[in-house]
Amino acid sequence: MKKTLYSTLTVAAFGLLFTACAKSPEIPAEPDAAIEKISREVGAGNTGILWKAMPATYQSDVNGLVQLASTKLDAEMYEQTFAMFGRLADVAQKQKDFILNTQMLQGQSAEEKAKLEASLPGLIGVVKTLSQSDLSTIAGLQGFDGQAFFETTVAELAQYAVELSKLSDAEQTTLEDLKQAAVEVVERTENEATLKISVPGSEPESEVYRLIEGRWVPAEMADEWSTQMADAKAKLEALSVEEMTANKPQIMGVLTMFTGVLDQLDAAETQQQFDTALQGAMMPIMGLMMMGQGGGAQPMAPSMPAEPVAE
Numbered sequence: 001m002k003k004t005l006y007s008t009l010t011v012a013a014f015g016l017l018f019t020a021c022a023k024s025p026e027i028p029a030e031p032d033a034a035i036e037k038i039s040r041e042v043g044a045g046n047t048g049i050l051w052k053a054m055p056a057t058y059q060s061d062v063n064g065l066v067q068l069a070s071t072k073l074d075a076e077m078y079e080q081t082f083a084m085f086g087r088l089a090d091v092a093q094k095q096k097d098f099i100l101n102t103q104m105l106q107g108q109s110a111e112e113k114a115k116l117e118a119s120l121p122g123l124i125g126v127v128k129t130l131s132q133s134d135l136s137t138i139a140g141l142q143g144f145d146g147q148a149f150f151e152t153t154v155a156e157l158a159q160y161a162v163e164l165s166k167l168s169d170a171e172q173t174t175l176e177d178l179k180q181a182a183v184e185v186v187e188r189t190e191n192e193a194t195l196k197i198s199v200p201g202s203e204p205e206s207e208v209y210r211l212i213e214g215r216w217v218p219a220e221m222a223d224e225w226s227t228q229m230a231d232a233k234a235k236l237e238a239l240s241v242e243e244m245t246a247n248k249p250q251i252m253g254v255l256t257m258f259t260g261v262l263d264q265l266d267a268a269e270t271q272q273q274f275d276t277a278l279q280g281a282m283m284p285i286m287g288l289m290m291m292g293q294g295g296g297a298q299p300m301a302p303s304m305p306a307e308p309v310a311e
Contacts, residue, residue, distance in 0.1 A: 025046075035197065035209065043177065043180075055212040055213035065233060084255060115167055125163075130153070177200060192211070260280075265281075
């Protein structure tokens with residue numbers, strides 16, 4: 001078995017951050033009972049317990065980091081980007097048949113196309129969920145509530161992850177497997193414990209946990225937490241408002257172009273119209289990639305039209 005899902009999902013959730021609701025159950029004080037409880041709750045879909053399982057200072061660090069981001073980002077660019085992804089999910093859902101039959105997929109086998117068709121709902125769901133989450137607006141970042149975020153957004157993302165994992169050929173531990181997780185203590189000191197975690201269908205794995213502020217967390221996570229939080233904060237603090245303002249016309253131009261392409265994809269009534277509009281998406285995508293690499297992309301006028309749809 002790979003890392004316990006408690007460890008994996010916690011780290012993944014913070015990647016999303018840069019990663020009402022039912023009350024989460026109490027977490028036992030003993031390490032084996034705590035990790036078993038967390039694993040089984042996550043397996044049952046209660047991802048809110050991941051937030052509750054974090055030490056209070058960790059929770060404060062995450063909330064502070066998200067709220068700091070709200071002061072360093074341009075609201076118009078940030079929110080329009082999330083809105084664009086939400087629109088992309090809507091168009092993909094509406095035009096699923098055109099996506100699966102586009103000329104750009106001609107080189108794929110029938111098996112590959114079948115996997116794409118099966119995975120589309122989950123992929124669309126992930127994008128849609130994020131585009132409607134608290135992370136999608138500056139106001140949402142300013143008022144970020146980690147507990148609520150984990151109980152709602154992370155829960156939805158976890159469900160989509162379950163659906164997508166079923167399509168993978170690789171053997172891996174899934175959320176549903178964790179409902180039968182069993183944990184036992186291999187070695188224990190006052191503030192550290194080596195635990196053997198067993199999940200049906202996987203080899204048992206030992207992992208070291210450390211007691212931090214009354215919460216048992218993976219030792220590797222505890223070792224790296226302060227450094228990772230400091231690095232993330234330093235990167236946010238280093239963001240230049242002046243540089244962002246200087247690049248804003250270029251970025252908004254690319255976003256406007258992409259929005260125009262989405263309008264055409266949405267309006268397409270034939271495969272030819274859809275494929276022509278999809279080819280028009282290549283220019284704004286390349287523009288975004290060049291800017292992301294710090295390349296010398298020339299500023300694009302916001303009014304630059306996308307390639308017209310062929311009749």
